[in-house]
Amino acid sequence: MMLLLVVRVYVCIFTFIFVGSQAVENTAMDNVATERRAEESHRQDSADLLIFIMLLTLTILTIWLFKHRRFRFLHETGLAMIYGLLVGVILRFGVHVPRNTNNVTMSCSVNASPATLLVNVSGRFYEYTLKGEVSTVKGPEVQDDEMLRKVTFDPEVFFNILLPPIIFYAGYSLKRRHFFRNLGSILAYAFMGTVISCFVIGLVMYGCVSLMKTVGQLGGDFFFTDCLLFGAIVSATDPITVLAIFNELKVDVDLYALMFGESVLNDAVAIVLSSSIGAYQPAGDNSHTFDATALIKSFGVFLGVFSGSFALGVATGVMTFTKLRDFPLLETALFFLMSWSTFLLAEACEMTGVVAVLFCGMTQAHYTYNNLSPDSQNRTKQLFELLNFLAENFIFSYMGLTLFTFQSHVFNPMFIIGSFISIFLGRAANIYPLSFLLNLGRKNKIGSNFQHVMMFAGLRGAMTFALSIRDTATYARRMMFSTTLLIVFLTVWVCGGGTTPVLSFMSIRTVHGPTSLCILTLLVHVFFFVIVFASVGVDSDQDNSVNALDGIQRRDTEHERAWPFRMWYNFDHTYLKPLLTHSGPPLTATLPACCGHLAHCLTSPQAYENEGRLHNDDSDDLVLNDGNATMYEDVTVSTDALGTRTANPKHSRMPAFGEHELVVRGTCLVMQLDDPTMSTPPPATSPPPFSDPFVDPFSEPRRNRL
């Protein structure tokens, strides 16, 4: 049954693009004819799917060309959209296939539209499944072109097939340490910011729509809830392009984590927000009156769905407690299936699968990843990277395509201009006031330049598109969809592509500029630089020098941590990690003596074995886009390089430091450590002064980088 429908992936896409109509009159030969028709349909669908595959292939080749020639003016997703647009133009104006005469219109005495229809054709029963309502807004003649009709996907595909790998990958590749350190700010931006943005956009658009109604430019109903829904939809910023910008812009990793974390989480917030606005809608649909009950209900839906999805995602992420280390294939398969089942479980429980998958990815990156064998870590990373890449480019190609092939576009200049103004205002109302408030509490201030970057990096991408195409039944929804499409195009092309040089220019100012952040960054860099060279000069031991750096830096970061984070960190490090992963100190060491037996049962044998090299398993810079992040990696990911190197047993313990295995944190210009020419043997004496007097008593003995 399921597979039946997967098959139609091949079988039903753009059926009959190339074949004309083929009426079958002979009822006696009906069986054979049906078979032949099915074959023909299958043949056609294969050909049509081939078009999409070719589109993706073309995109990949062009991306390669761009990367090879180091063209940076257009992001790959922007490219995919352009190709989609071209094919859309060809399909729209180049090919015209009239509606197939095999489609029989029946006006039978059915009251409802059942999910399944059994049609009795001269004694044989045929089963039909409901595909959806056919749009009749502009009359049936709009649907005349079979090909354009076939090219329009079921929007649910985006939520069920294409978004999950993208969102999971985003969660799985969140820079975890920096993410958790900035959790407060990220949550503020993601929750409060998105809600603010949603309401600002909603209000501005309501003003715009009212104006349009006065001028007489509005061709249908457009309620306040529609405006709010529009606000929720276009408040979701896209995390994918942030990676590219982050590559250009050598920004502080904390601030990167902020930006990436915000754009990942606000997707989750936007999707739940839009569904809770949908829950408000039925009651307020036909009235402009304010309905307090419905509002509370909406709020309840929001909280329930979000926390439910969160709990589910975290629970399944935690459950994926794999012990299959010896068989990477089995491990990878299990990991994949568990992640997928998270999605399905959430959907089955009427939660939001995409949100669950996001938190599942984050939890798995934090816990499960440590249990995987190195081979599986690599495999899962690469698998999800590939799925993410294909899904992303497919969505953006389809976006380009749908601009021409969607047959009920409603483009309204006033609405479009209004929406561009509103998203600008909404983004501004999100970033600037919140940054100001957050800066009151933050040690590591969010500089004004960085606020501008966050403002610009608010591209709208796959999630916005998927949310807007989900429902195009009413006039308001159609106008929203068309406008959203334009917003995505413009933000991806202009912000994602054209402004990277501008941002790169701004990033130069970020390093040399007069703001407190920049001076701080500069000073820290110079300081570390001096220390690196000093320590290299003193003992030529790269491990020690990194740990030296770390000692300094940890003192710095230890101070700036808020207490809730510190508490969480300690709890996580001391109890959760040992319980859920093979890494971390054994529970026998962290639990009180009275719980000795319990602790012994719950600690895996590997935890004892791994005790010495634990901090290597939990590399922070988990998944970095190989192609994109090279520049940035050179600067900051030496932690990772060190981690990989020290995974080698002979580097795994720093002999001079003993139990004081210190940790690299924050940005540090230690790219020289990657240089193989520097791997001169360490001298017998190693410097003791970096033994970190500011060490947190809670986190002792500390063996894990968070």
Added chain:
Amino acid sequence: MMLLLVVRVYVCIFTFIFVGSQAVENTAMDNVATERRAEESHRQDSADLLIFIMLLTLTILTIWLFKHRRFRFLHETGLAMIYGLLVGVILRFGVHVPRNTNNVTMSCSVNASPATLLVNVSGRFYEYTLKGEVSTVKGPEVQDDEMLRKVTFDPEVFFNILLPPIIFYAGYSLKRRHFFRNLGSILAYAFMGTVISCFVIGLVMYGCVSLMKTVGQLGGDFFFTDCLLFGAIVSATDPITVLAIFNELKVDVDLYALMFGESVLNDAVAIVLSSSIGAYQPAGDNSHTFDATALIKSFGVFLGVFSGSFALGVATGVMTFTKLRDFPLLETALFFLMSWSTFLLAEACEMTGVVAVLFCGMTQAHYTYNNLSPDSQNRTKQLFELLNFLAENFIFSYMGLTLFTFQSHVFNPMFIIGSFISIFLGRAANIYPLSFLLNLGRKNKIGSNFQHVMMFAGLRGAMTFALSIRDTATYARRMMFSTTLLIVFLTVWVCGGGTTPVLSFMSIRTVHGPTSLCILTLLVHVFFFVIVFASVGVDSDQDNSVNALDGIQRRDTEHERAWPFRMWYNFDHTYLKPLLTHSGPPLTATLPACCGHLAHCLTSPQAYENEGRLHNDDSDDLVLNDGNATMYEDVTVSTDALGTRTANPKHSRMPAFGEHELVVRGTCLVMQLDDPTMSTPPPATSPPPFSDPFVDPFSEPRRNRL
């Protein structure tokens, strides 16, 4: 459109397993009700798909347990089937969901069964797509259980989703060198053998069916073409279990290649054979008379489809000429898309996608694999391994499930017994006479023990199942399907699981037994062993010792090659490989001087660079199932280990041999070479006597292992 149907993967599988009926009477609220129903349906489908995911998860965990505890009595696919059976029993007898009342049966005035139906429900148009004919053989009450009906997949799924990765992986992991060396024998077994088997089974079954008709046990029509079709279906042996058996059985790699190659290729032959028998059928459907025209047509279809698919697969395999070495992600994505497009292209051209994919995989392993960066080689290998693993276990789980959930089983004891006898006879008529004939021409004889192994290893698996479930419209087809299911179960459980100890015992006899093959193998092994130790003792240089071995062995294998193979090899090595891959000697060196300019244009710059280390790129033992083949790898895959090691620039050229870079071929007991303790530095003197006086003048300078 395509995605619409992919979504239904989630949305429509087993709709309403847990929900009962929910009639919607209110036509005014029809829109909202439809939406809610769609949501509910989606929720249910997620829950149901979850069952399948859990089934797979359970299988993986049990496989792990088996591997961990080294249980060998049951193959993992056998395990998947058992779990499928259990779930099938539960679904069949534990849960009963009555047919949903939403399914309206309409008896409208439609003459044919159109692919799409537009239903006018009080002014709104709903689109319905044809799902298929509902079986009415036992009356509509059979279809009463909604859940069982929903659990039955569209058989095309197997051909379009699940088989392609399995078959592609089989092609991609064929041991190429040994495959090509035994090409003649493999083709004989695959083509002639499968046709012989098909006709033998067909004839035996026709006898059986005639007997049944006489006794009055036949409940419907069963023509000779049905018998032949049954023969074609059950002639496809499964390659997957061969790997496991090969693991147990330390058999000559040539003979392994024979066995694996046969079972891969006969899948392709069986699928084309069954479709060409189908082409014969319409004319001979209602008569027992022999139709020469139809036979010739069938034969034409067979040749056309097979050669067409072959050409397509090879063409796209060759076309995947990737130069994206710097970006493994792009490269992997491109590779994946190209392989998929091969399938689609073949289906669009009315060829057989599965066959095309097989040859595409083989071609890509032979050419494209050499162009990939090492990272991409790893990624593609792992990706397809995962896809293969998931698809395989899914199919076998479903097989178990369908024994109880398929509602129109026709089990006929006589037919079942007859079919078991016939497949035994068919397999025997395939293996023994052909082996006898082939042995007349082969230097490396196919021993009688090995013939017995091939006889036993003829498991029926995924392809047989997919072919038999493809059409279950008639009584004959249903009986064939039910019987095939039993055949698959028994062969997988008995041959794939239980007899591995027996085969392992037989393999001991293969090494020590009195047949010429075994003596030969023993002698060769002893000889090589002596040489290895001698050369190690003389100069302790592993590279040289391997090449020494190679010199001896190549002389041996050079002789046993048939001239068509030698010609092909030379052509491939001298022209095709340099043209299509970065490996091989540059065309400028192999083409005559008059073609200098052309050769220069066609040779990639990398070919010159790689010139020195070419033979390393073309490792023969491309994809070995990590988990399974460990034992075997220890014995023979030292070639690979060497290849990997010499890919390191400092090993890439053997200084003493100069242009005489010799090649390791055949089985050799050089596993010691993998031992890192043996890597003592090579002495200045290296032994010249192994410079291979029998070297083929055509293949000089020889830098590539075939």
